[in-house]
Structures are given as C-alpha cells and as structure tokens.
Amino acid sequence: MTHQESGYFTEATSAEVVIARNARAQDERLKAVMDVITRKLHEAVKEIEPTEEEWFKAIMFLTNTGHMCNEWRQEFILLSDVLGVSMLVDAINNRKPSGASESTVLGPFHVADAPELPMGADICLDAKGEPMRVRGRILDTAGNPIASAKIDVWQANDEGFYDVQQKGIQPDFNLRGVFRSNPDGSYWFRGVKPKFYPIPDDGPVGKLLGALGRHPYRPAHLHYIVEAEGYDRLVTHIFDPDDPYITSDAVFGVKESLLAKFVPVSDPAEVATAGFDGPFLDVAFDFVLSRKG
C-alpha cells in the first residue's frame, strides 16, 4: 500500500491529502475555495520551510491581529490592505471596459447619510485649509454627458483627519457632500486641499510595515462614489500627484489614471467666479461610467 493509496499524511502529498478530506463539503463554492487556499498555503509552507519557531510567530501574529479587532478597528482589513489583497479584490470585482474610469478601495470613512448640496457648495464647514475648487463632468464611454448622476464625495481635512475621526473637533459632515450632475454632465464643489495620513499603525500590521521598511501613509486624495441609472456604480478616489507618498500608498490604492492636477489660481475674476476671496487650487476631473451588464 503506497502512501497515496492509504490517504495518510506525507510531506510530498500533504495538500492532496487535506483536499481529499473535504470531498463531502455540501457547498461546492466553499469546497472550491478551500481547495485553492489549501493548495496555495501548502505551496507557501513548502517554499518557506518555516522553523517551528517561525510557525509559532505566524500563529501569534494572526492571534494578535484578531485581538486588535473590535467594533471600530478592523486589523485584518488593514492586513488585507497592506498586502494589496483589498485592491486586488476590488480590481477583480470592478473590471471596466476600455475608457471607463478605474475604481479603488472604498475605505472605512464613508458615511451613508451625507447631505445633498447645491452645485458649487463648500463642503468645508470650518474654513480650515487651502481652498480648492473641484470640477468636471460625468460621461459615458462614448463621451456623452450623464445628467443627474449622484456624486458622493468625502475627504480628509488639511491635517489628514476625517470628521468621523474627530467628533467634537470637526463639525459633523465636514468635508462630505452629495451632488447631482447638471444636464451637460458637469459638477463642481468647493473644499480644501486634503492631506496625506497614516493608516492606524499602533497594532500588529503597523509593526509588520515597520519591519518591512514601509511607512503607513496614504497620499492625499478625494473619495467619490458616482452612481447613475443604467451605469455601473463607480467607487474611486482622485489623487494629488505631487503628494510625497503618491508612489508608495500603504494600501496600493493609487492608479495612474486617477492622478488629478491641483492647479493654483490667483486671477481675481476666476477667484470671484469660484466664490473664494483669494487664491485657490483648481482640480478638474471627469469620470467615465460603464453601462451595466
């Protein structure tokens, strides 16, 4: 009787032995998923050849990561983020036809009930930061305008904090708003230049980043969810290409097509048109939605 026939564990056949044991799983999808996870996990262990001490370090890393999770902190999502898994899952689930705007991760700071605001409104409620005008159009892949698209935006302030991270310091719904595109697809609003910020780095994932010689920062960005009937929902950011962390986002959220430009404007006529009382940054960015199905 060979080891294969017996079904007993051997180093050579380890993954096959484990996978064969799952043959009676009722959920075919779960079975298929566990087959892949088991195979890749055993491939990784065979390539790494961990010592027993290293294996135990991995066990304790996962345990500590779990213990760090609570109602307001999700350390396993952070781990998924810094390993590029969150962005990969996002990419797989949001493949777009050529010409459509690319997606990026939603992040933990979206708020469902932000107020709908009139076009041109200033979402900065505490007048802190460098004034910024954001404008552009919502288009289909043929370049036609999409009217009445819902544009849900949110951003960190000039110190890198979202309102929900600074309750009582920032006004509620600071730097958030929902807009509807004009008949020509256009939109505009006012805000302040966002700043880079660190992901929470006081836990096991932050320690891992440190050990890997990596910083915990996300480059400055504005979040968008753009929705219009008959089109795929677009969850994305636009980024400041001059941010010091633009090529090293801790969570790999940056895509080349999502780089905006922050152009200083001081012409008094333009300042007046934009509704500011001094120089501002002008950010123009169009979004292209793909048709459903």
Added chain:
Amino acid sequence: MTHQESGYFTEATSAEVVIARNARAQDERLKAVMDVITRKLHEAVKEIEPTEEEWFKAIMFLTNTGHMCNEWRQEFILLSDVLGVSMLVDAINNRKPSGASESTVLGPFHVADAPELPMGADICLDAKGEPMRVRGRILDTAGNPIASAKIDVWQANDEGFYDVQQKGIQPDFNLRGVFRSNPDGSYWFRGVKPKFYPIPDDGPVGKLLGALGRHPYRPAHLHYIVEAEGYDRLVTHIFDPDDPYITSDAVFGVKESLLAKFVPVSDPAEVATAGFDGPFLDVAFDFVLSRKG
C-alpha cells in the same frame, strides 16, 4: 510610462507591486517569507476571484478565530492543524534518515514535569478503562539498543480526556509518566486503552470542519517524546489501527509507520507477568532514533 515602470497597482502586476514595496526590509528572512506569502496569496485570490462579500466573510472568519483565542484556547493553531499545516511544518522540521521512526505533532496536552516512574509502572491512577501493556525497544538506525533513553508518555483516558482537561475529576498526572530504557533498549509500562476524542469544535474552526463535511475527531493514540544523548529528539504518537477515525484524523497526525497493534491477551501466565489481574491489551512498538547532525 507603463504600469510596471510607474509601480502603481494593476490587477496583472499586483503581487510584483506589493513585493517591490518590501525591498527595504532589514531582515532578509522576513523579506523572503513575505515575498512568498504575498505571491501565493495573490495567486490564490486570482484563482478564487472572491466577491467582495466572500472577501468580507474571510475577514470575519479570521477575526472570529482571533477572538476565540485566549490563554487556554488557540484557535489559529487548530486552524493550522485542520488545514494540515501543523503536520507539514512538523514534517519539514523532522525529516529522518531511512529507518528512523517518524514524528507527528506534539499537541497541546504535554506536561513538562510528569514524574519519572520505574519500569512497568501503571500510569493509570484511577483504575478506569481497559488495561493495556505497552512495551518495545529504543534502537538506533543500525538496530543497536539505546540505553537510558528518556521516554516521556502521555495519553487520554478511556473517555478521550487528558488529566489537564479534567482537573478534580482525574488525579493529577493521570496517564503520564517518564521512563528510562534498559541497557538492552527495552521499556514497558502499563496504562489503559486510549479513546478517540474531538478537537475543540465549538468555535470558527469547528464550524468550518462542519461546513466541509468533516468530523472533529482524532483517533486513539499514545503520545511519546523519546530523547537520548547524541540522537534527534523524537516527538510522535502511536495509534490504534482499529480506531473508527484512523484514516480521517482531523489534524492529519496519522502516519502509516505509526500504527501499532492492540493484541488481546488472556493467558493467565502472561496476565501475571504483566502484573494485571485479568485479560489485557498488549501493544509492542519499537522506536528508532536518528543520530544528531
């Protein structure tokens, strides 16, 4: 500028982009380990193509597994066990020359300070269960006896519980003992026939086993640590080949070479020699140690 040149994230280059980010890790081993983990993780995600809902289920499974861990419960080790990873790490770290006894997992029930007992002692302190004599020899790979080898044995009782799981019900150090091999390499002791038992299955890992159509049982076995100067430490079990779970150990600990035989003996002379007052099970098993280095 291509995506590869920019270093920004794309679905196609996801693993390479993440691995490149770890280039400044100071610990070369950590860097190498994370390279493999990242590559295999991205391969798995690309093969599975999880929905965002499935990804979140995985996040919550890991979170719940972490939350199940405390001072006396290690759910991530259980996960490693049922995925065959613990046995694989054991195999990698305990490759033996031809002829040497094979290892298996230590398990969580070893106690460091079990008493050293005279040869033939009965390790069953509460007279519960089916009497069993265990005997054999400690040999080197050339078949020569190893004298004064330290033989540390422990086992579950006839209901499948270790003493440490039933403090106050079983006597302290029940079914544990340390023996020293005779000049001819021989050893013997008395115990009771062990019973199969479940790994803790009231947590996320038990739920996963259930969903995979798997039971949580380990077939009946006796644990051994055999140590002798100049030889590799051997951590292993011997198993009852007639156990109902012998081909389906929940943690994949069974190896063909570790199957013992439990032979019923009722001959009065043998019963007297073994020090019992009635029929017993005779288990003969030799261990072969490999030389260090």
